[in-house]
Amino acid sequence: MEKGKTYDQAINRLEEIVASLERGGKGLDETLQLYEEGAILLKQCQEDLKSAEGKLNELRLEDIEKEISKD
């Protein structure tokens, strides 16, 4: 989630949106805006979860120190 929110922020905002929509009483414009924001955040969260997947990197201290100093 490079631009904008972290996963934690996104999920908190999603919680707010769900609560706000379920409470109702919003105008249609606002409802639609919240819906769109929610849909974008959901997509971002899904993508973000994918980014948690990666390879298992197991190295002895010296090797990883060398690797980092190379960068």
Next chain:
Amino acid sequence: MREGSDLTTGPLSVGNFVNLIRQTVKQDQLFQNQAIKGEVSQWKQYPSGHTYFTLRDNVGQMSAVIWQGRCFIDPSIKEGSEVVVIAGVDLYTKQGRIQLVVNKIEPVNAIGKMEEALRELKLKLRQEGAFDRPRKPLPLVPKHIAIVTGTGSAALSDMNRLIENRWPGLRRTIIGVLVQGENSVREIVRGLAVARKLSDPEIAKQRNQPPVDVIIVGRGGGSPEDLWAFNLEPVARAIIASQIPVISAVGHESDLLVSDMVADVRASTPSNAIERCVPDYNAIQMLLSDYNERIDSATIRQFSDARSRLKLLTSMLKAAPMAGINNVRIKIQRLAMMLNNSSQSIITQENARMAKFEASLKAVHPQRVLERGYSMIQNDRGEVLSQIEQLSIGQNIKMSFADGKAEASIVNLEKKGK
């Protein structure tokens, strides 16, 4: 004693020889009141009250006895205990066996000094506020975990297995370090430094990885000495220095180390560290799809509510006869007309009232009074005089008439009723 070694007197009996040795060692203070350190093995307390054991170390060993009632024996002493004895050497002539006769025995508190250093460190850290500094919260979903622990350890394989159960393929970097022994402190500190570097967004970008967002540092259970590195200041400092949350996961539930006290999260065991920071993948997916459904259904409900309101209004409008609308228009026109009329009549009324006021005002104007034949008398300060008491003989007065003014002087005063 020299005579015993004089071979010219003939051979010594073995018993005499052993006795000779016995006398020699018993007379030498070096062998009689010596503090000796070693490890207890074959510890046996007999019903007779005597205690037999072997005192040993890597180099040698000796059997030892504590005669019944000779000294206090710390109940914590057992097989493997490190002890210091005050003992003398005796030699059993019959068996030619050499033995330590113990006068005093004490367990060595091997970590006594270390305990002292630990107390001081805790005091220092507490005064610095390191124990109650604000803790960094763990991310809901870690994108990159760094684990600083022993490679090939049971603790590591437990952690790996648990991660795969909860979130298969979760990204992690394992930094293998020594977790006990002389070099462990330095290695753990370096390992934490590497993990901190990997949490730097710039470095992570270069490595094409998300930055490390949780660090786990720890090892499995062991003796207090085995875990001691986690009680030392450099490790504590390295944990405090981290910009991202650090979980300390050392030993078992009952082991509380300085690393536990300064870390952002204390896990009771390495496995517990994983339980604390790695959520269940399916649970997270379920949460997201729950949000998805609820957003959809709430939005749909909002729109269908709006649609049914619209329908209701439309049907009401359709039901309203055009005649009704015309009636309203007529009513409004009538109201407007009434308003216009009534305001006109108010203005006329007000005008008439104003004219009347003007007439009566004119009637009381001083000029009108003068015109009717009265005159007004003022003193030389211009004050109007209306009473005889305001006058004195010889005073000059001004008299105003409708068509002019005159000045006069008072020649006589006559007050009414006097």
